[in-house]
Amino acid sequence: MNKRKFVAKRSVSWRRFEKLLDRLDTISLRKFSPADTAEFSRLFRELCYDLSLIQSRDWGRGLVSYLNDLVSRGHNAFYSSPPGNLAHVVQFLLVGFPRLFRKNIGYFLTAAILFFGPLGITWGVVQHDTTLASRVIPPEQLKMYEKMYSDPDTSSSKEDDEDEEDDGSGTKDWRKDPNFMDQRSLMAGFYINHNTTIALLCFARGILLAVGTIYTLIENGIAIGATAGYLIGTGHSDRFLSFVVSHGSFELTAIAVAGGAGLMLGNAIVHPGQRSRLEALRVRGLEAIQIACGAAAMLFIAALIEGFWSPAVSIPNSVKYAGGAILWILVFVYLTTAGRWEEQS
Amino acid sequence: MTRADADPEGAMRVSTALVIETPENVRLTYRLAGPATRLLAYLIDLILRIGIVVAVYFFASFAGVVAGQGVSIGMCLVVQFLIDWAYFGVSEAFFRGKTVGKHVFALRVLQEKGYPATMWGALLRNFVRGADNLSFFGVGFVTMFLSGKFRRLGDLVAETVVVEERRVRVPREPIILEKIRPLSRNELGSFVPSGQTLALIEEFLGRRNVLTYRRGHAMAYLLARSLAKRLQYSGDPQQVERYPMAFLAAVYATFHQAHEKTDDDHDVADAGAEPHSRSRRMAEAAT
Numbered sequence: 001m002n003k004r005k006f007v008a009k010r011s012v013s014w015r016r017f018e019k020l021l022d023r024l025d026t027i028s029l030r031k032f033s034p035a036d037t038a039e040f041s042r043l044f045r046e047l048c049y050d051l052s053l054i055q056s057r058d059w060g061r062g063l064v065s066y067l068n069d070l071v072s073r074g075h076n077a078f079y080s081s082p083p084g085n086l087a088h089v090v091q092f093l094l095v096g097f098p099r100l101f102r103k104n105i106g107y108f109l110t111a112a113i114l115f116f117g118p119l120g121i122t123w124g125v126v127q128h129d130t131t132l133a134s135r136v137i138p139p140e141q142l143k144m145y146e147k148m149y150s151d152p153d154t155s156s157s158k159e160d161d162e163d164e165e166d167d168g169s170g171t172k173d174w175r176k177d178p179n180f181m182d183q184r185s186l187m188a189g190f191y192i193n194h195n196t197t198i199a200l201l202c203f204a205r206g207i208l209l210a211v212g213t214i215y216t217l218i219e220n221g222i223a224i225g226a227t228a229g230y231l232i233g234t235g236h237s238d239r240f241l242s243f244v245v246s247h248g249s250f251e252l253t254a255i256a257v258a259g260g261a262g263l264m265l266g267n268a269i270v271h272p273g274q275r276s277r278l279e280a281l282r283v284r285g286l287e288a289i290q291i292a293c294g295a296a297a298m299l300f301i302a303a304l305i306e307g308f309w310s311p312a313v314s315i316p317n318s319v320k321y322a323g324g325a326i327l328w329i330l331v332f333v334y335l336t337t338a339g340r341w342e343e344q345s
Numbered sequence: 346m347t348r349a350d351a352d353p354e355g356a357m358r359v360s361t362a363l364v365i366e367t368p369e370n371v372r373l374t375y376r377l378a379g380p381a382t383r384l385l386a387y388l389i390d391l392i393l394r395i396g397i398v399v400a401v402y403f404f405a406s407f408a409g410v411v412a413g414q415g416v417s418i419g420m421c422l423v424v425q426f427l428i429d430w431a432y433f434g435v436s437e438a439f440f441r442g443k444t445v446g447k448h449v450f451a452l453r454v455l456q457e458k459g460y461p462a463t464m465w466g467a468l469l470r471n472f473v474r475g476a477d478n479l480s481f482f483g484v485g486f487v488t489m490f491l492s493g494k495f496r497r498l499g500d501l502v503a504e505t506v507v508v509e510e511r512r513v514r515v516p517r518e519p520i521i522l523e524k525i526r527p528l529s530r531n532e533l534g535s536f537v538p539s540g541q542t543l544a545l546i547e548e549f550l551g552r553r554n555v556l557t558y559r560r561g562h563a564m565a566y567l568l569a570r571s572l573a574k575r576l577q578y579s580g581d582p583q584q585v586e587r588y589p590m591a592f593l594a595a596v597y598a599t600f601h602q603a604h605e606k607t608d609d610d611h612d613v614a615d616a617g618a619e620p621h622s623r624s625r626r627m628a629e630a631a632t
Contacts, residue, residue, distance in 0.1 A: 071371060187419070189422035
């Protein structure tokens with residue numbers, strides 16, 4: 001077989017295959033007619049044969065690279081994974097994520113200690129001596145927090161009274177604004193953006209030996225603990241706790257979950273086990289990304305709660321505490337039991 | 346091809362080629378995309394992303410009058426978050442390993458073993474971007490050069506590579522070959538150049554406009570001189586020296602016909618002939 005003849009003979013099929021590929025660029029393989037799919041498959045195999053034939057003869061690079069590119073495009077289309085749909089997302093959140101979470105619960109527990117440990121300690125210390133809070137958080141920000149959580153009905157401390165006098169009208173307006181719903185949407189958007197970014201960065205930087213992850217976990221733990229201790233220590237406990245109890249369930253847990261995913265990446269390099277470091281990173285990376293996505297979904301829920309439910313003044317605090325308790329139980333039950341029934345079968 | 350076969354490792358080390366074997370037992374060669382192209386693709390994506398966020402803010406400031414300022418800004422923040430974290434991953438997962446920037450520069454994300462990137466793989470490599478982009482992507486660039494195959498951290502974890510996708514046409518025979526007159530048989534010895542040599546001549550002539558005139562002729566002269574020696578060419582040696590390309594083309598024209606004739610006899614024995622002619626008929630029927 002001569003090169004010129006070969007090209008003349010086969011280029012019809014090549015052009016046809018090219019056309020099919022161009023069509024595949026605009027529509028998915030699923031919408032291909034059965035005849036087209038069969039033809040695509042047949043032409044693809046023929047092209048593979050042509051390519052290996054040409055590779056065994058020295059007929060010039062031009063022809064080889066032409067067929068190589070054609071076959072690689074075909075390969076890419078032929079072996080692409082089936083597209084996902086909404087059912088897969090639901091399946092992942094209800095079964096896949098909690099299962100992977102339980103499989104790697106050790107990392108979560110470590111991250112939880114790294115996060116809740118500093119949180120609890122700072123909380124206790126700062127509540128005991130509120131002046132310490134300014135060592136962690138700038139005083140202006142503390143003032144702002146205090147303003148946000150000061151209760152207009154029962155001004156308990158002197159500081160509060162002063163605040164109310166200084167800027168009381170402003171605070172009241174903020175809470176009793178007719179456009180309060182509007183404000184909440186703004187805050188929900190902000191929480192989604194801000195909190196989830198922190199959590200995902202916490203995960204991503206885990207790959208650098210988890211240094212970034214551990215730092216983020218401890219830093220956030222201390223900051224949250226100091227804020228909580230300060231506000232409770234200065235007598236805003238009711239307003240503050242009723243505010244945070246609901247969304248804290250999803251938010252704080254999700255931060256520890258994302259941190260755990262980051263630790264998985266970092267630990268794969270430190271303790272690769274029986275695999276090579278790179279291989280360990282890949283195997284655990286595939287699970288870690290799914291856990292991180294689960295954490296991101298939890299933070300979405302948290303942001304919605306934080307934006308719309310937690311700051312609502314019309315809901316009495318007792319209802320908020322009850323709702324918060326239910327949410328904490330819900331998170332616990334979700335992470336510990338979801339997807340178990342399928343595991344057994 | 347043959348040299349790469351002999352020492353695939355060595356060939357890999359010096360070239361940007363990625364060789365994979367498909368389930369059909371065919372070896373495919375991809376060209377890996379270097380940091381420069383990828384940076385340009387990233388910049389296009391960056392401009393696009395900023396454009397989308399600005400457009401959404403712009404639109405929201407109008408919508409804000411109707412729906413309330415807070416709602417619109419809140420939505421903007423959500424959009425911004427999604428653009429930040431999901432743009433690359435979702436685009437690469439659902440548009441066969443491409444983003445807009447990658448499409449412009451004909452890049453594609455593949456698994457290292459040649460398969461299209463999976464959804465989790467695409468998400469993972471782009472989440473880890475958060476670590477790669479530390480100090481203006483310094484971490485990413487350093488790992489790209491250290492890891493081989495230009496893989497940044499995200500690629501290492503997700504087992505992906507970025508390849509360049511070329512679009513090439515069916516190679517045509519250079520026009521010069523149809524015009525040139527064959528050499529006279531009287532001027533030649535008994536040596537017959539192999540089909541490989543002829544293919545080399547054809548390809549060299551086909552791509553001769555890549556080189557400058559002088560360089561092209563200097564290179565052609567090397568081949569023409571040794572070929573003339575082997576052929577025991579007794580014609581004008583000045584001709585070989587001054588027009589080496591024309592000489593090469595003449596050699597090709599002389600022996601091309603001869604090869605075609607001997608090949609015809611072997612055609613029956615050629616394994617490829619039978620299924621091909623059948624499939625061609627089917628392809629013709631289909632069109």
